[in-house]
Amino acid sequence: MARRSRATRLAPPSWLTESLRPQAAPVPWAAVARASVALSAPLAVGTATGRTGYGALVSMGALSGVIGDTADAYRMRVFNIAVPQLVGALGVLLGAVVYGEGWTAVAVLTLIALVSGMISSIGAVASVSGLLLLLNAVVGAGLPLPSPWWLPPLLLLTGGGVVLVLSLIAWPLRAGTPERGVVAGTYRAVADLLEATGSRGYDEKRRALTDSLNHAYDVLLARRARRHGRSRTLVRLLAQLNAVIPVVEAAAAAQLRPTELGPLPAAYPAAVRQLADAVEQGRAGPAPAPVLPEPGGPSTRALDEAIGHAATVVHEPEPDPYATADRLGRPAGLRDRARRAARALLLSGASWRYGLRLALCIGLAQVLVSVIAVPRSYWVALTVTFVMKPDFGSVFSRAVLRALGTAAGLLIAMPVLAEVPRGWWDVPMMAVLAALIPALSAKGYAFQTAAITPVILLLSDLLNHQGFHLVLPRLYDSLIGCAISLLAGYLLWPESWHTRIGDRLADAVADTASYVSLAFTTRPGRDEPARARYRRRLYRDLSAVRSEFQRALTEPPPVAARAQAWWPLVIAVERIVDTTTATRVRVEHGAPVPSPAEVGAVARELADLAEALRTGEVLPEPPEGAIAPDCALARLHHEVHAARAMAR
Known part of the structure; x- marks a missing residue:
């Protein structure tokens, strides 16, 4: 025992070993x-x-x-x-x-x-x-x-x-190949996520998918912002990348399926991998519809429809360029981007x-x-x-x-x-x-x-x-x-001795509150571009939280120890974001629609949590009976309550 204690004292600190561990990269x-x-x-x-x-x-x-x-x-x-x-x-x-x-x-x-x-x-x-x-x-x-x-x-x-x-x-010889590769890689990350639904590896696969999505959008939108006019190839790739988002949302809903329904059938990830191959090879034209099992509820129904829509877009030879632009927002002109950069630089x-x-x-x-x-x-x-x-x-x-x-x-x-x-x-x-x-x-x-x-x-x-x-x-x-x-x-x-995890979490929770207000107060199919932008912002918020957490872990004590204390709340906020996405998908595919009062109650609790994370003030107690036990937002409300309890 004494020998083990001496070895523990002589071991290098965790922040150093974490920094020196080689990253797994080809x-x-x-x-x-x-x-x-x-x-x-x-x-x-x-x-x-x-x-x-x-x-x-x-x-x-x-x-x-x-x-x-x-x-x-x-x-x-x-x-x-x-x-x-x-x-x-x-x-x-x-x-x-x-x-x-x-x-x-x-x-x-x-x-x-x-x-x-x-x-x-x-x-x-x-x-x-x-x-x-x-x-x-x-x-x-x-x-x-x-x-x-x-x-x-x-x-x-x-x-x-x-x-x-x-x-x-x-x-x-390879024009467009790197762009097709990053989009196909995102489709394969979605397939990996579907395979992991219902298992302990789901969170890890979801984080890998978030990184892949961020990278793919960065590659395509950066190229799009530097082109004058519209490129047919680029518009097609953007449409294919947009088409995988509903599959990602349906995967979040599938993760919340009751465990007694068993794992997700292998036909779903297999169909998405076939789409990844078609994207990478640039195939277009008519193709057979994916062979999928009969849907057994709102989650699998959403997944069936999302994969079918993605298959249509992937094999579509001429996607509508204006629909793609409207969904993503038009890239700013060179003068506008220069003005924003100067403002960011000076102010x-x-x-x-x-x-x-x-x-x-x-x-x-x-x-x-x-x-x-x-x-x-x-x-x-x-x-x-x-x-x-x-x-x-x-x-x-x-x-x-x-x-x-x-x-x-x-x-x-x-x-x-x-x-x-x-x-x-x-x-x-x-x-x-x-x-x-x-x-x-x-x-x-x-x-x-x-x-x-x-x-x-x-x-x-x-x-x-x-x-x-x-x-x-x-x-x-x-x-x-x-x-x-x-x-x-x-x-x-002094800022070197503090982590910014709380501020980043507060941003993610505040954006989630805004998304809840938007997602459950509009009819299906309405304001979809706005919801798409909010979803992208939410998952970028989570990436920022993860990056700040990893940075803080490489700091010496006490910063690394403080970062570790934030970890349960980081997980709780990620679960809130996932549950919000999944609940919206289930509502669009047959689950009960929450009332405006219930939506407002959850949004207020999220806004209070964001303010408490940002200022350190004590969270007020939520009103009793605001959410019915059988409401569509009951699962989300439960996750919000768990996060509020950790914040206290």
Whole structure:
């Protein structure tokens, strides 16, 4: 017993083991091949022409492109790679202007850090753009780059262009394939959910389906917003994705079936998988109707109708483009989107807080290396930039993982820098090291850091020719950057010690109250676009709650312990959302219709719960007898009562 207690005390804390656990993700072999070629080919050209430094700068630009090459659709890849590369070229230009300028460089980099942090809150592409703006500015201010002034930005852009060209080679042959793949993947996630109805694995499959739906809509709507006019293929895919939503809702109703009815027949998930194959292969035209069992109640009747409707839409060669647009809402014009982005940038408190935190840390890093002689001091600011990236998760865990990942990367780099001769041997070595970046990035932040570190060290060695002497200074610089991030970017900010789980839960409950008021006070078929938008908002709310919960678990005590205390209420709110969806489906397929007074009573209780979660005030007791035991909302009312009891 004493030995077990001693082992328990020596075990690493749960927040660290949670962060270091590799994520289960397949190896992206196409991205591995692109990274290997994009980073090694410029070195080969530079070595052959005697311009090794030029080749290293092109490879550095390619490295930025590899990190940002995360989109599925080809059109999105153009945007996701090209825009950050242009912003990064501006960053290296600004950094090179203040190279060797002392305190002027400190002021300029601090201002760039403020802008970088603020624009990172706009969206995913802006986030990568902000990262490259600051990273390249730090490199330009810390390394002697070749002249004239336009050459380093041009070389970096060339490297990003190499990645872009490699990522688009298959576009003529596979146009539309990635989009069809994400929609088909959502259909298969729905089939998995149907198989799990009535079992303990239902919640896990529902969360996986939510992630798949969010990803599919992000891919299709992002492409739709960047196209002028209507694409027949895109409209068809959007119609197919919309058509699976009723199946998802019917699955929630099937989950609430009485257990004595037994598991859901296998014909239902099999029919949905057949539709997934048709979506992925792009098949259209007449097809046999799905063979399904005779419905035995409102839930299976809803499922039968939903799968039949999805089959019609999947095989429909020419869906109505205007029906699709009306259901999803028309994409905003470029001017409107720019206005919203500017408003989010300038008026958002979160935007200013992230910008100020990043600017403070970069300013301290630059002041420190200006006062104390630190060799190749730009690495300190680079470490701060990666750790403080606002949308990468917990600052604390990133600082720890960055230190551990850097140490692991240095272990890889040491034999390379010590034993591999300069020259042509750098090319195959870079090909191997670059291939590790996309392969390990999918496993987690520490693994990505361990893969990127030896690549950056090899490129730095090609520019500085320090060899093995780069290793220990890089470790010291990384530890200094992590320490600055922890002190000035984490400990000094009170919000670091609080979770936002309660606020996110309050948003989800408030949106559920609005959805209840809308869903049960309109006749079937009326206001369906509005209900569709509310449903999407509800499940995005749940995704935000989950993301915040996972982030909080990687924080040190007491934040992680507080997050654990929220877990039962997180589950309760998810059950409320599922039950709301299922009840609406059952009402539309024969269950009793609740009265306006009953709908109002449940909506008020949900609104009170949302306010209590947001403010911490004591929940008022609900009035007695507001909901009859045999009302259609009785099951939902029971879930709301359970959540209110936990909140108290």
